[in-house]
Amino acid sequence: MKITISQAPDYNEKEVTIGAWLANKRSSGKIAFLQLRDGTGFMQAVVVKSDVSEEVFQAAKNLTQETSIYITGKIVEDKRSPFGFEMQVSDLEVIHVAEDYPITPKEHGTEFLMDHRHLWLRSKKQHAIMKVRNEIIRATYEFFNDQGFVKVDPPILTASSAEGTTELFHTKYFDEDAYLSQSGQLYMEAAAMALGKVFSFGPTFRAEKSKTRRHLIEFWMIEPEMAFVEHDESLVVQENYVAFLVESVLKNCKLELGVLGRDLSKLENIKTPFPRITYDEAIELLKEKGFNDIEWGEDFGAPHETAIAESFDSPVFITNYPKDIKAFYMKPHPERDDVVLCADLIAPEGYGEIIGGSERIADYDLMKQRYEEHGLTGPAYEWYLELSKYGSVPHSGFGLGLERTVAWLSGVEHIRETIPFPRLLNRLYP
Ligand code: ATP
Ligand code: MG
Ligand code: MG
Ligand code: MG
Numbered sequence: 187m188k189i190t191i192s193q194a195p196d197y198n199e200k201e202v203t204i205g206a207w208l209a210n211k212r213s214s215g216k217i218a219f220l221q222l223r224d225g226t227g228f229m230q231a232v233v234v235k236s237d238v239s240e241e242v243f244q245a246a247k248n249l250t251q252e253t254s255i256y257i258t259g260k261i262v263e264d265k266r267s268p269f270g271f272e273m274q275v276s277d278l279e280v281i282h283v284a285e286d287y288p289i290t291p292k293e294h295g296t297e298f299l300m301d302h303r304h305l306w307l308r309s310k311k312q313h314a315i316m317k318v319r320n321e322i323i324r325a326t327y328e329f330f331n332d333q334g335f336v337k338v339d340p341p342i343l344t345a346s347s348a349e350g351t352t353e354l355f356h357t358k359y360f361d362e363d364a365y366l367s368q369s370g371q372l373y374m375e376a377a378a379m380a381l382g383k384v385f386s387f388g389p390t391f392r393a394e395k396s397k398t399r400r401h402l403i404e405f406w407m408i409e410p411e412m413a414f415v416e417h418d419e420s421l422v423v424q425e426n427y428v429a430f431l432v433e434s435v436l437k438n439c440k441l442e443l444g445v446l447g448r449d450l451s452k453l454e455n456i457k458t459p460f461p462r463i464t465y466d467e468a469i470e471l472l473k474e475k476g477f478n479d480i481e482w483g484e485d486f487g488a489p490h491e492t493a494i495a496e497s498f499d500s501p502v503f504i505t506n507y508p509k510d511i512k513a514f515y516m517k518p519h520p521e522r523d524d525v526v527l528c529a530d531l532i533a534p535e536g537y538g539e540i541i542g543g544s545e546r547i548a549d550y551d552l553m554k555q556r557y558e559e560h561g562l563t564g565p566a567y568e569w570y571l572e573l574s575k576y577g578s579v580p581h582s583g584f585g586l587g588l589e590r591t592v593a594w595l596s597g598v599e600h601i602r603e604t605i606p607f608p609r610l611l612n613r614l615y616p
Pocket of ligand 1: 392400403407538585586589590
């Protein structure tokens with residue numbers, strides 16, 4: 187019977203075959219301990235000299251790291267192993283003998299590991315991060331489908347930018363100019379007018395010139411957009427969504443969080459509603475904490491977000507930012523014309539902004555005026571302006587950065603480890 191490592195618990199005391207790679211091994215004259223991985227998990231296999239043929243025992247002893255094998259034996263319960271099971275080996279067949287593997291159990295520098303990302307992905311820690319990433323994606327689909335959202339895919343090649351023009355990737359589209367999507371936002375507004383509640387999940391490209399541990403050049407964003415939903419109602423959707431992600435990862439990634447050494451108490455205490463403070467209050471808080479480098483009207487940098495987050499043990503919404511530092515489509519505050527109905531959700535523990543959202547302008551004349559103030563003219567935007575001509579309604583939406591969320595929930599310091607093949611300022615390889 188051919189099974190995967192993840193299926194082992196269902197085959198206790200049964201003889202099975204597993205296709206696997208050798209991750210590590212220890213051996214003495216009479217016994218060899220093989221650490222196996224097959225993509226679905228990690229497991230130890232024990233080869234006892236007196237239980238197998240001489241040929242099999244020698245083969246096991248000589249296995250090189252990453253050699254692929256079919257290994258056969260009995261699955262037995264083993265309380266000491268993190269997985270709970272191990273294999274008592276009876277037979278072993280080598281599929282392919284791996285050459286000297288560059289990534290050994292010893293420590294390697296980051297640049298070396300990044301150059302070998304295609305192989306580094308096989309390590310236990312990277313495997314755990316990718317599983318957490320997958321769980322967040324799975325839970326995202328579950329959450330929005332259960333709430334009646336329709337998944338819509340906005341284009342990647344666009345004639346216009348959603349926000350500004352500085353971070354755009356330019357490319358040719360036959361004889362026209364095109365840009366890689368910075369956000370699906372404008373298209374998602376059109377989709378919400380057609381389908382009510384929609385969400386997208388796709389790649390986003392930003393030519394970020396700054397080198398930080400939170401910015402990728404290519405990252406994935408989940409962008410829900412909701413018709414007939416006002417700003418405050420959108421915040422409730424956001425906190426329920428994020429709380430659901432935390433709960434799902436805690437429930438379905440126990441092993442992975444263990445491998446990552448994640449401090450679970452930091453996640454287990456996260457409850458809705460999340461605290462909300464205004465941008466004005468955030469400025470006050472920063473002044474109290476001794477920040478003299480920030481004035482009303484400026485956007486927060488990573489140190490500011492980290493300092494604000496320190497005052498809370500859950501994600502915190504910062505609402506009502508100055509209109510001049512936010513996108514043109516955000517709705518002005520009804521009582522103040524210098525701030526907009528928006529919020530950033532800041533993760534705890536210094537992981538930074540994970541969501542940016544707002545209520546959108548629904549009034550045609552105001553939208554046109556904001557457009558022109560931003561110098562956004564030309565045919566590329568005409569379709570978008572038209573949306574507020576035909577049955578315009580209050581609507582809100584937000585964007586959650588997948589990799590920022592993976593970093594936070596996994597407890598990894600740098601965003602480069604949260605995506606299989608990171609695109610960074612100085613890295614397009616592998
Ligand atoms: P930041 O202030 O950190 O640069 P932003 O305000 O420019 O982020 P938004 O335009 O609000 O980002 O995008 C929505 C979400 O996408 C952010 O809250 C964040 O989670 C994520 N995000 C934005 N830029 C990046 C990036 N370069 N790499 C990874 N995730 C990003
Ligand atoms: Mg940015
Ligand atoms: Mg921001
Ligand atoms: Mg933002």
